[in-house]
Amino acid sequence: MTDPALIDELKTLVEPGKVLTDADSLNTYGKDWTKHYTPAPTAIVFPKSVEQVQAIVRWANERKVALVPSGGRTGLSAAAVAANGEVVVSFDYMNQILSFNEMDRTAVCQPGVITAQLQQFAEDKGLYYPVDFASSGSSQIGGNIGTNAGGIKVIRYGMTRNWVAGLKVVTGKGDLLELNKDLTKNATGYDMRQLFIGAEGTLGFVVEATMRLERQPTNLTAMVLGTPDFDSIMPVLHAFQDKLDLTAFEFFSDKCLDKILERGDVPAPFETRTPFYALLEFEATTDQRAEQALATFEHCVNEGWVVDGVMSQSDQQLQNLWKLREYISETISHRTPYKNDISVTVSKVPAFLADIDAIVSGNYPDFEVLWYGHIGDGNLHLNILKPEALSKDEFFDKCASVNKWVFETVEKYNGSISAEHGVGMTKRDYLTYSRSEAEIGYMKAIKAAFDPNGIMNPGKIFAV
Numbered sequence: 129m130t131d132p133a134l135i136d137e138l139k140t141l142v143e144p145g146k147v148l149t150d151a152d153s154l155n156t157y158g159k160d161w162t163k164h165y166t167p168a169p170t171a172i173v174f175p176k177s178v179e180q181v182q183a184i185v186r187w188a189n190e191r192k193v194a195l196v197p198s199g200g201r202t203g204l205s206a207a208a209v210a211a212n213g214e215v216v217v218s219f220d221y222m223n224q225i226l227s228f229n230e231m232d233r234t235a236v237c238q239p240g241v242i243t244a245q246l247q248q249f250a251e252d253k254g255l256y257y258p259v260d261f262a263s264s265g266s267s268q269i270g271g272n273i274g275t276n277a278g279g280i281k282v283i284r285y286g287m288t289r290n291w292v293a294g295l296k297v298v299t300g301k302g303d304l305l306e307l308n309k310d311l312t313k314n315a316t317g318y319d320m321r322q323l324f325i326g327a328e329g330t331l332g333f334v335v336e337a338t339m340r341l342e343r344q345p346t347n348l349t350a351m352v353l354g355t356p357d358f359d360s361i362m363p364v365l366h367a368f369q370d371k372l373d374l375t376a377f378e379f380f381s382d383k384c385l386d387k388i389l390e391r392g393d394v395p396a397p398f399e400t401r402t403p404f405y406a407l408l409e410f411e412a413t414t415d416q417r418a419e420q421a422l423a424t425f426e427h428c429v430n431e432g433w434v435v436d437g438v439m440s441q442s443d444q445q446l447q448n449l450w451k452l453r454e455y456i457s458e459t460i461s462h463r464t465p466y467k468n469d470i471s472v473t474v475s476k477v478p479a480f481l482a483d484i485d486a487i488v489s490g491n492y493p494d495f496e497v498l499w500y501g502h503i504g505d506g507n508l509h510l511n512i513l514k515p516e517a518l519s520k521d522e523f524f525d526k527c528a529s530v531n532k533w534v535f536e537t538v539e540k541y542n543g544s545i546s547a548e549h550g551v552g553m554t555k556r557d558y559l560t561y562s563r564s565e566a567e568i569g570y571m572k573a574i575k576a577a578f579d580p581n582g583i584m585n586p587g588k589i590f591a592v
């Protein structure tokens with residue numbers, strides 16, 4: 129869409145100054161954190177109300193203009209990239225928490241509310257919003273819903289899906305739907321709210337979300353444990369899960385720790401270096417819980433699964449231990465890593481990781497491979513750093529074959545090619561490794577029902 133007359137029409141639908149077409153804005157709002165695409169939107173529009181969103185979608189239908197939703201743009205699958213002349217719809221000005229219901233423990237959010245803003249709001253009310261990840265300071269609730277964001281507390285609290293009590297959406301046809309009316313029990317047929325969660329804006333745009341809040345956790349305590357090999361991590365998980373209600377169980381390799389320590393602003397957990405580390409967290413609500421954790425640690429040491437470990441004794445120590453895991457992604461981002469976000473059921477993790485590790489290092493011994501992730505959920509992040517000797521293009525060409533091997537292995541283990549980062553454009557050509565042709569057929573039929581003109585984030589999840 130380059131017709132200036134269309135831009136003039138678009139300007140009549142929102143407040144003055146809320147359509148931008150300058151090069152800087154197009155470049156900023158036309159992309160997310162995925163680094164392999166060149167942004168090329170025609171315009172950015174900033175609605176301030178549900179009515180304005182509806183007017184934009186209706187106009188786009190008439191004019192057959194493609195729309196791309198834009199939140200905090202922290203996505204890693206190019207679901208918020210506009211590379212084909214689309215109009216980007218930014219929710220930056222729909223960023224208010226509209227109401228709070230103490231009895232229901234819910235907060236009604238506009239889509240542009242930042243995740244950390246909702247977390248802080250909940251804390252101010254003596255409550256807790258448990259979906260958490262490193263980019264929570266920038267990501268927006270609408271984007272979290274669009275990708276069904278996961279993060280570091282999924283083992284206890286589940287994904288964003290679990291926290292959405294109700295949604296208002298504008299469908300691709302421009303209809304405003306109120307889905308589930310914030311009810312806990314509602315047995316009236318299809319739960320269409322769930323369809324819009326994880327749909328990456330391909331069915332419609334979330335314009336309001338009622339988010340559930342939870343009681344605050346008490347005395348969160350973290351342990352970092354060094355393991356002699358990867359296979360020891362799973363029995364450690366099992367041993368701790370038997371004794372404690374874990375709020376997190378993450379892992380990272382020693383190579384990741386190297387990168388974190390090179391920063392110079394995060395202390396090492398302990399002196400011993402081991403090939404892998406597990407980071408677990410639990411509520412030490414009583415002294416007995418902490419004692420149980422220590423006894424389990426000793427049991428793991430006696431079994432030979434753990435070599436060294438540390439338990440946080442203060443909030444500061446808790447934060448420092450979390451930095452070892454949470455800072456990995458941003459610390460390596462300047463190396464333009466090849467990233468993958470894959471999952472299998474927990475019991476299959478060791479064989480799955482060993483298979484992929486062997487294929488990658490067997491074929492590309494010069495690749496620096498970093499493993500970390502949410503291992504308690506069976507979710508692994510495979511990151512490969514570009515060797516100095518290779519250009520970016522040469523590196524990503526080689527990574528195309530890595531993709532193939534990784535996704536063939538995912539298929540073999542009945543896993544997912546995207547555990548929490550979404551499909552977007554980066555994974556859409558590989559969807560058949562995780563979803564059957566029949567399933568994809570039904571998904572396309574659902575898209576056609578809500579978005580018959582194919583204007584809602586086209587080219588994401590499926591090719592156009």
Ligand code: MLT
Pocket residue numbers: 261262454456457467469501509
């Ligand atoms: C993480 O777990 O750190 C995030 O999903 C980001 C990443 O995978 O790099």
Ligand code: ZN
Pocket residue numbers: 279501502509548
């Ligand atoms: Zn992650």
